[in-house]
Amino acid sequence: MKAKTKGSREELERKYGIRYSVLLELHYFDPVRMIILDPMHNLFLGSAKHMLKIWNATKILRDEHLGMIQEKIELIQCPSDVGKLPQKFSSSFGSFTADQWKNWTILFSVFALKDVLKSDDLECWRAFVLACKNLCTRTMKKSNVKLAQKLLLSFCERFEKLYGEDRVTPNMHMHAHLDQCINDFGPIYSFWLFSFERENGILGSMPTNRRNIEIQLMRKFIKNLHSLDIVCNLNILSDFGSEFNKLFGLDELPDRGTLSEMSRKPDFEYIKLSSRNVDFQNADWRLNDGNEYPSGKSMALTEVEVKHLFQMYGVLYPNIAISAESVCISYRSVRQVSIYGSILGTKHGRSYR
Numbered sequence: 001m002k003a004k005t006k007g008s009r010e011e012l013e014r015k016y017g018i019r020y021s022v023l024l025e026l027h028y029f030d031p032v033r034m035i036i037l038d039p040m041h042n043l044f045l046g047s048a049k050h051m052l053k054i055w056n057a058t059k060i061l062r063d064e065h066l067g068m069i070q071e072k073i074e075l076i077q078c079p080s081d082v083g084k085l086p087q088k089f090s091s092s093f094g095s096f097t098a099d100q101w102k103n104w105t106i107l108f109s110v111f112a113l114k115d116v117l118k119s120d121d122l123e124c125w126r127a128f129v130l131a132c133k134n135l136c137t138r139t140m141k142k143s144n145v146k147l148a149q150k151l152l153l154s155f156c157e158r159f160e161k162l163y164g165e166d167r168v169t170p171n172m173h174m175h176a177h178l179d180q181c182i183n184d185f186g187p188i189y190s191f192w193l194f195s196f197e198r199e200n201g202i203l204g205s206m207p208t209n210r211r212n213i214e215i216q217l218m219r220k221f222i223k224n225l226h227s228l229d230i231v232c233n234l235n236i237l238s239d240f241g242s243e244f245n246k247l248f249g250l251d252e253l254p255d256r257g258t259l260s261e262m263s264r265k266p267d268f269e270y271i272k273l274s275s276r277n278v279d280f281q282n283a284d285w286r287l288n289d290g291n292e293y294p295s296g297k298s299m300a301l302t303e304v305e306v307k308h309l310f311q312m313y314g315v316l317y318p319n320i321a322i323s324a325e326s327v328c329i330s331y332r333s334v335r336q337v338s339i340y341g342s343i344l345g346t347k348h349g350r351s352y353r
Contacts, residue, residue, distance in 0.1 A: 036185060044102045055121075060121060070089045073089060097197070145183065149179040156175060203217055296334035
């Protein structure tokens with residue numbers, strides 16, 4: 001609060017190791033007790049990753065050992081809900097995702113490292129793995145928390161003896177406070193950051209032109225949000241989902257481009273007309289905006305077509321009384337139609353597309 005410039009503020013941050021937050025002005029706020037320690041970073045992106053780096057740097061794990069680990073991993077048959085590790089372990093562990101680090105630690109590592117590490121190194125690592133197994137559960141007893149805490153402290157003590165205090169990290173010190181977070185906030189499934197990490201992966205995979213990235217990501221998010229709001233039968237989604245996306249332009253809606261291209265966006269009120277829960281009787285069914293089609297022939301439905309159309313309406317809207325006379329029998333026949341930039345055509349009009 002007293003800092004007048006950015007430089008003086010950064011100097012205070014370096015001096016005291018903390019940044020200002022308006023939360024600090026709340027008399028009941030305890031910045032140590034009320035800030036959560038994330039187990040995902042603390043355990044898997046922290047110590048698990050650090051251990052492999054130490055083993056590589058000290059030549060405890062050599063190239064031939066990494067090959068042996070890869071062979072052992074390939075022998076393991078995992079359930080379908082367990083993610084696989086990359087095929088080339090030796091060259092990929094530096095870029096593991098948080099979920100892959102968790103799977104490596106809890107499921108694969110002890111089996112893969114047996115007869116590869118020396119007994120002291122393996123026992124040190126086993127203490128960490130057993131602690132993670134006790135912590136990574138959706139329900140937890142206080143006895144499990146105490147056991148996990150004891151194992152984590154044992155791991156840290158063994159680590160210091162084996163590899164030296166200069167390799168002990170501040171993150172390892174935070175292991176000693178993890179039990180406090182669990183006692184205050186519940187099992188780690190309720191507050192670890194895997195869901196945020198997954199969303200970061202989704203956002204990172206979205207194509208952008210590296211300009212106004214925030215706006216592009218928000219457009220993509222809103223587009224997906226509207227597509228999820230459409231209520232459809234599950235069978236319809238699985239069988240015809242891709243076609244519906246094409247119809248509504250959701251697959252082709254640009255997130256970047258010129259002003260002219262960006263202005264060609266679908267009217268989401270129009271998309272909502274496809275939903276089964278649409279207000280059938282009061283909806284505005286005029287579809288003039290956003291539609292482009294060549295001049296075509298004015299035609300009329302046959303009696304059989306009217307009958308089938310009436311039956312379809314009865315299935316889609318069973319709670320609404322629809323008479324056969326209310327079904328419009330006239331229509332315009334065209335080879336293709338453009339709906340908000342998405343071109344749809346008939347089999348006979350393929351040469352025009």
